[in-house]
Amino acid sequence: MSKYQQIKAHILEKIEGGHWAEGDAVPSENQLAQHFSVSRMTARRALQELAEQGVLSRTQGAATCVASLKNQSSMLQIRNIADEIRARDHQYRARVIELGSREASTGIARQLKIDVGDRIFYSLICHWQDDIPLQLEQRFINPALAPDYLAQDFTATTPHEYLCTVAPLTEAEHKVEAVLADDLAQQHLHIGADSACLRLHRTTWSREGIVSHALLTHPGDKYQLGGHLTFQP
Known part of the structure; x- marks a missing residue:
């Protein structure tokens, strides 16, 4: 440093x-x-x-x-897919498809605020509910903020859980879009080319900077987003 x-x-x-x-x-x-x-x-x-x-x-x-804790960026309690599945009383499991390093493309470099061609970590993991593939997670990580990422067993813990431990989240940005299944989604979510999917683009920060950018793809007929908000007077 x-x-x-x-x-x-x-x-x-x-x-x-x-x-x-x-x-x-x-x-x-x-x-x-x-x-x-x-x-x-x-x-x-x-x-x-x-x-x-x-x-x-x-x-x-x-x-x-x-600073006052009220003025600091609040910790975002983003529930990861394993917690969601277990909360519904279903069995959760994960299959690690790819875990390694690569050069940052122009788009990923822009998301992580690094230079094009810099080394980044990458994981591709399919999360299952019982016997149904429910989420395909593509994650791009800044190695400087999670240097031991590639040594983790992501069948035992999710990337979200691990990153919250080594680089506690202070900020997150979401974008949700409806897309047709691409080749990766078709192959690993076991759906057809004309299947609609729900895709979340999630960028997370720690106090040291941007930690990761993830693409979370779900079959549109098996997943929905929702929440309950309470507004104080």
């Missing part, structure tokens, strides 16, 4: 480890610069980026403090 990234990681570790609580002052730019043997500008960059992410609160002429 670069020096300013080391400073950010140090501050996040102190906050997430409970050493610095909401409202506590963090070391000043001068203190951080001295401790990490960097310029004051480098220390300022680390503090400013954490402030922009809602982790710290900075006020002119006052100490930089750990």
